[in-house]
Amino acid sequence: MEIGKTLIVTNEEHRFLVTDQLREMPTIQATLLLEPAGRNTAPALTLAALYANESADPILVITPADQTIQNGAAFTKALQNCVHVVAADESKKTIAILGITPTAPETGYGYIKKGGAQGAYGEFTVEQFAEKPDAITAQAYLENGNYFWNSGMFVLRASTWLASLKEFRPDIFGATETAWVARAIDQSGDVQFIRPDKDIFQSIPSESIDYAVIEKCPASNGAFNIKMVELNAGWNDLGAWDAVWQVGKKDACGNVTSGDTLLSNTNNSLVHASSRLVGAVGINNLVIIETADAVLVADRSNSQDVKTIVNQLEQQQREEKNLHRKVARPWGWYDSVDEGERFKVKRIQVKPGASLSLQMHHHRAEHWIVVKGEAEITNGDQVITLKENQSTYIPQGQTHRLANRGTEPLEIIEVQSGSYLGEDDIVRFEDTYGRS
Structure with a gap:
């Protein structure tokens, strides 16, 4: 099966982690669509469809990122059948969904009930979508033989999604389209970042693909058709x-x-x-x-x-909900190992050939100690080189930059001190990665 461009819809905060993972797979050419806030899967797919529809209305394969497949050949065959089902519909009203052959009375998944005769590509009509059942109902579904787990994987044309969303949820369609029109585009190396307008996107109703469109299609009197193709390939959803x-x-x-x-x-x-x-x-x-x-x-x-x-963390406004101790950056990562009143200690690793932005902080000073590699440090008007066990001091308000010109990772220990140590206390003057 020939695959065109890969679109990844992810949160703004995950962009550098995703970029690093993509560089481990150099054959994949990807564009990242960055959400400023989570709004569930319907707006996410809408961003991808708006991007794709600007070229030639391609067929899209939509997959979550948290699933495993043991039998790749069976998975590819099922996807090919879905693509054939969608491509054969000249009216562009068909959406194909992969239904997983159930192996247990699972209560954590939604179910699809197939109906009608099998089509030319192994597809069935969808008679019913069922919510996550209790244990007794799940056992009945398993014994019935016509119920399948809802994989959350879909195949459809970009225009089909946009038309169906406009039909069933015009509020989501309109707001997402407005945020898309006001998008910003920048490049980080070989990866393109596209950002919808932040303020508009945050106003979009949060809704899933299933609730916004898919579950409404069987009752739409043929306006849009859902076809299910069975997948028996050792599938597992890693959502728990x-x-x-x-x-x-x-x-x-x-x-x-x-x-x-x-x-x-x-x-x-x-x-x-x-x-x-x-x-x-x-x-x-x-x-x-x-x-x-x-x-x-x-x-x-x-x-x-x-x-x-997670809900309790959000209610209590705990930092742990949104911030990890170890944070990926385009130049490497940092790990906040300790902090207290007026101080914070970080372990920082910089990739070979990478550098941090030329920057300044209003409220903190920094002490840097090199523990591995060789650092090129801009400190005001001076540019110095430090090796292992050497250190320097960056005064509050001083323009500075850390760079690794070597071929091995650079590691430093950074000790911050000051009245405010938030990550937003930064003024960037130059940045290789297009950050402001």
């Missing part, structure tokens, strides 16, 4: 930690581990350590996720409910 455990490599006790972990009398659990040793004794069917700034402990059967903790 229990799913990560299911696809992970298990030890003799059914545990999936990563990082520095020690387990005793522990069974069927997922234990992840990213920054320190995690020990587990006498537990069963738990999820333990350790990161530098937070630890999650949950029963595997309740891992779908982690969002309740």
Whole structure:
């Protein structure tokens, strides 16, 4: 199956992490559509459709980023069938959806009920969409044989999505189109960034693809047609930690581990350590996720409910909801290892050949200590080179820049001190990556 350009819709804050991942796959040519705020999947797809529709109304394959497929050949064949189904409809009213052959009475997924005779490409009409069921209903769906998990993967023409959204949710269509018209475009190396207007985009109603359009189509009297193609390819949705455990490599006790972990009398659990040793004794069917700034402990059967903790973080306006301790940047990353009143300590790594912006801070001074590699430092009118175990001081209000002209990663320890240490205390004078 021939694939054209790849469009990735992601949050503005994830752009450099996504860019780094793309550079590990040099054969993929991608454009990033950057959302200033999350508005669910309907506005996200609308951005992609507006971009694609400016050329030749191509067929779009829409896939979430948090799914795994074990059988690539079966997946490709199912997608090809979806493309054929969509391409065969000259009226451009057909949307194809992949329905997953269920293997268990899963209560965490929505379901699709197929109907009618099988078409030329293995497609079926969709008789009904069903919400996430209780355990008894899920078992009945499994035994019925006509119900499939809703994968959230669709194939359609760009114009079909735009027309259907305009029909069913003109408010979302109009606001997203207005934000798109006012977009900004810039380039970071070989990756193009497109940003819809921030203020307009934040006013768009938050809605999913399914609720905005897909579930309305069967009752639209043929205005838009939904066809389902079955997919039996070892699919798994990694939207919950229990799913990560299911696809992970298990030890003799059914545990999936990563990082520095020690387990005793522990069974069927997922234990992840990213920054320190995690020990587990006498537990069963738990999820333990350790990161530098937070630890999650949950029963595997309740891992779908982690969002309740996220909601509490949002209500309490906790930084952990939006900020990670380790943050990706186009030049490398930084890790905020400690902070207190009037000080913050960061570990900073700069990629070979990369540099930070020429910048200044109004409210803080900085001390830099080189611990690995060689640093070229602009400090006011001076440009100096520092090697391991050498340091310098950047006064408050001083123009400065950190660069790595070498072939190995550069690491420094930065100690900030001042009355305000927020990331927004920055004035950029020059920036390789187009940031202001």
